Amino acid sequence: MTAASDAPAPVIAIDGPAASGKGTIAYEVAQALDFHYLDSGSLYRLIALRAIERGIALDDGATLAGLTGDLEVSFANGRAMLDGRDVADALRTEAVSAAASRIAVHAEVRSALIDRQRAFRRPPGLVAEGRDMGTVVFPDAGLKLFLTASAEQRAARRHKQLIAKGISVTIDGLLRDIRERDARDSTRAAAPLAAAPDAVILDTTDLSIAEVTAAVLAHYRERTGAR
Ligand code: C5P
Numbered sequence: 738m739t740a741a742s743d744a745p746a747p748v749i750a751i752d753g754p755a756a757s758g759k760g761t762i763a764y765e766v767a768q769a770l771d772f773h774y775l776d777s778g779s780l781y782r783l784i785a786l787r788a789i790e791r792g793i794a795l796d797d798g799a800t801l802a803g804l805t806g807d808l809e810v811s812f813a814n815g816r817a818m819l820d821g822r823d824v825a826d827a828l829r830t831e832a833v834s835a836a837a838s839r840i841a842v843h844a845e846v847r848s849a850l851i852d853r854q855r856a857f858r859r860p861p862g863l864v865a866e867g868r869d870m871g872t873v874v875f876p877d878a879g880l881k882l883f884l885t886a887s888a889e890q891r892a893a894r895r896h897k898q899l900i901a902k903g904i905s906v907t908i909d910g911l912l913r914d915i916r917e918r919d920a921r922d923s924t925r926a927a928a929p930l931a932a933a934p935d936a937v938i939l940d941t942t943d944l945s946i947a948e949v950t951a952a953v954l955a956h957y958r959e960r961t962g963a964r
Pocket residue numbers: 755756777778779781782834837838839841866867868869870918922
């Protein structure tokens with residue numbers, strides 16, 4: 738059978754480094770198309786939070802991968818819930834960000850999360866964001882984007898967000914964290930941060946969220962002929 742309904746739901750894969758704006762852009766694009774949305778980084782963050790709470794060593798890949806099985810995750814009004822408790826703010830702390838990037842180096846952890854991520858692919862479509870959406874998790878995505886921006890611009894954006902939330906941080910500290918995470922994410926052996934060969938690369942340094950969202954939608958419409 739070759740009916741169109743047998744085709745897997747379309748996927749837009751958006752990858753890029755820390756604080757490149759992927760999350761906001763992916764969410765906006767999903768809203769515009771009425772697609773599902775996967776923030777794959779939140780899965781790594783949830784495991785990191787649980788590992789910290791249980792005192793599990795961040796270099797123990799096998800035990801960390803075991804944590805993925807009993808992770809009761811849900812999203813209520815866009816907020817991540819772990820075992821029924823709202824952990825949205827806890828997931829965004831710099832401690833959890835750094836731990837997530839350390840546990841993401843383990844191939845066992847990554848493969849334990851693959852099916853969970855693919856399960857988000859449902860009609861009418863999915864916008865998935867992370868580091869390896871276009872390269873590993875959804876290699877057949879109809880549109881792949883790789884967002885970049887200078888480390889300084891990314892640190893400045895993160896600074897603005899955190900200050901608005903009343904969290905006191907310095908740009909220098911954020912810049913150092915971002916550079917460390919970039920280096921670890923790009924040099925790990927398992928699914929390193931990289932643009933897929935067929936990805937559209939968008940430098941967002943001088944673009945607003947609205948401009949990047951419009952550019953992504955224009956690429957999607959051009960590919961699919963959708964309006
Ligand atoms: O995207 P976010 O900053 O929330 O991701 C947290 C960490 O999880 C990243 O620094 C990265 O190490 C890891 N990650 C990953 N693969 C993904 C998404 C996130 O390795 N697809």
